[in-house]
Amino acid sequence: MSKPVLSCRDLTFRYQKEDVFRQLSFAIQPGEAVLLMGPSGCGKSSLAYCLAGLYPAYAGTLSGEILLEGKPLENYPLAQRARGVSILFQNPDDQFCMDRVDHEILFALENINYPGDLRARTRELLALVGLEDVEHHLIHTLSGGMKQKLALATALATEAKLLILDEPFANLDPGSCADLSVKLAQLNRQGLSLFVVDHRPDYWLPFLSRILLMDKTGNLLPESVFPEELQAHRELFRERGLFVDDSWLEGQSPAPLPQPEESMVQAKDLRLLQGKTTVAEHLSFDFPRGGITALVGRNGSGKTTLLTCLAGAGRCKGSLKVNGAAGLVFQNPRFQFLSLTVEDEVLTTLRALEPKAEEQALRQKARALLEEFDLLAWRKHSPYELSQGQQRRLALLAMLAGNRPLLLLDEPTYAQDERATQFIMELLRRRIDQGLTAVIATHDLALARCFANRIYLLEDGRMQLLSPEQLDQYAEERSHASCAL
Structure with a gap:
């Protein structure tokens, strides 16, 4: 069996005086696409930040072990770690370092000492996410969805073996979601491993390896749920208040407007x-x-x-x-x-x-x-x-x-x-x-x-x-x- 691209054992993270999650253990194999689901506020994003090496460097205390290709994550120099694991934040505004779209990607490429044509690679990444028309725009003028696409392009710039995606479709219109899911599926088939935090499984199901479920206290369900088993586990998802599909909308209709209309x-x-x-x-x-x-x-x-x-x-x-x-x-x-x-x-x-x-x-x-x-x-x-x-x-x-x-x-x-x-x-x-x-x-x-x-x-x-x-x-x-x- 091949070595996991990333694994963690007995991982416990505490923010201030409270445990966010305790003694989590799991591994992500090369080429897997793993989806993490759980109620709002249960610690999914905190786990993602830990796996990317941002916590405890910037907040909280962490115990346990995180291995990137068999080596402790903290032992990697920053540039080398970025080539191993990259992250897309849930809120892209927290991620940007530069003022302009192309500068943001160029900054990421320079930090990993990209050996090729920086400008050509920048344009290639922008085309991948459909932002080629705003290459020279100021980031603060972009819509929330366009910022999300730019953050994804920047995360991909590092050419990491594992990409952590925290609610990557949250600000995107349905067409952009479908388009990017196709492109992420292609990258996954080419060997990119994915660890995804999302409240909805829809766009991931065609190429998803398995689903990890976290409860409201930060505990992981011992066994993964596989895509073909999703409908059979519908009650399990419902108990945790999680989406399987849009079936909760059945029977819903708009409330009548007051009469006469104003x-x-x-x-x-x-x-x-x-x-x-x-x-x-x-x-x-x-x-x-x-x-x-x-x-x-x-x-x-x-x-x-x-x-x-x-x-x-x-x-x-x-x-x-x-x-x-x-x-x-x-x-x-x-x-x-x-x-x-x-x-x-x-x-x-x-x-x-x-x-x-x-x-x-x-x-x-x-x-x-x-x-x-x-x-x-x-x-x-x-x-x-x-x-x-x-x-x-x-x-x-x-x-x-x-x-x-x-x-x-x-x-x-x-x-x-x-x-x-x-x-x-x-x-x-x-x-x-x-x-x-x-x-x-x-x-x-x-x-x-x-x-x-x-x-x-x-x-x-x-x-x-x-x-x-x-x-x-x-x-x-x-x-x-x-x-x-």
């Missing part, structure tokens, strides 16, 4: 701007009061820019009328936290909403909300210590506590397990019954079809109202690449 947002001949660049123009639309309006479209099409304009924080020209105060939950919730603890983040909103209320009453209300969102145990922690999924729930909670009539959500369910996704959508539906209007930008087309009263496609600089049948056709067209496997 407008919450009206736009005519609107032009969206990012700096001096026009993102989209000649947009005319009418979002109804109450219910959910969904925005769908490819990465970089302008969905986030539009939400920012609706919140009054973006640049646009033309006629735009928003009938009520709006709250915005960012695609990257870390950009909107204001406080040092989870509890204070909620209290900041409550104090602004009820300036004359007694502090004890506000604290009781904050803790009740945190318990409802399954965040009470983290109330004394920094928001930045939470997992990406937990941060998203906290940002949503803080904005809902503000009691604004219009809530704008940028990818509200990404990085969430099935249980948390269902909770978020049921919570939105309850608040909508109480008078809330929600506008969500999402790449989850199945979710949009089942929950949204109106679905708008923003793509190629234009905006189009889609019927459910047109959305189905759009979804089929964008996912055709997955059949290439």
